[in-house]
Amino acid sequence: MSTAPVTAVTPRLRASYENWRPPVVGVSLLVPVGADCIVVADLRGMLMLPLGGVYDGQTLQEASRRVLTDASGELPLLRHVAVDWVQTRRRKVITHVMATTPMTREAVTDLVYRDPRATVRVMPTMQFLDQAWPAGKMRLLVSIQALATGAV
Template sequence: MPTAPTTVPAQRRHAPYENWRPPVVGVSLLVPVGADCITVVDLRGMLMLPVGGLHDGQTPEEAGYRVLADPSGGLRLLRRVAVDWVQTRRRKVITHVMAAAPMTREAVTGLVYRDPRATVRVIPTLQFLDQWPTGRARLLVSLQALATGATACFEDGVVRTQVPSDLAA
């Protein structure tokens, strides 16, 4: 008696959707206050570094000045200390971390965040690291890069020594 041919179900392959949508590019500001504090924004109980978007034709420095407005003109962005990029399922997310010159607590009180619901605060760096576990590595490496004069690069969570040429701009 003949047997029916057995069919093996085709295995589904999950192909990555690499860069089929334009990347999301943003800027994050690292504003030290003294030797042991940093500037953060408090958005309804959620503490984070000040962040904003980078629009076409804009440099990370120009975008950084849009994130925190300073009527007194005391905010001076020094340089980019880190680039963090992650390939998500549908697009690449790139964050440039810009470091500012150290400010005083009094000068930080005059800063205005781009989102009016948030307040700008100064907290000890170690306290912020305890409350922000998802960004701990980025902040620590950014602080180290600021201290050493280097530029760090995160590629999918791994620290690299060289910034890829397509992210260097």
């Protein structure tokens, strides 16, 4: 009868935090419509602010124009209103929120989102806030406040 050698079981140690991957940088658009509505992207029932990536050498304005386009090719961008970041286990995710000048419902019908599966909708801001995830809700509230007060 042979017996296998008995080895001591050592507890598994957690690897120390190491931010070894470059950050993911994105841009999200806050497009007000009138006084109480915003533009959202509806991707098969998932509602979100229009968003996209920022690539190397690209400005936030260029990335914003790639997210939503209209017939003229120019979005009436107003300014940078907020920055949000989340540290995941190995990577930082940075989201810049850009706001446009208020648009009319008619102008929104000409907007095209970067993902052809999604449709661009106008939705009451409070209704969107009721359905948003807590992190997205806080980002939108801070962005609206920054837009109203003129601060970042």
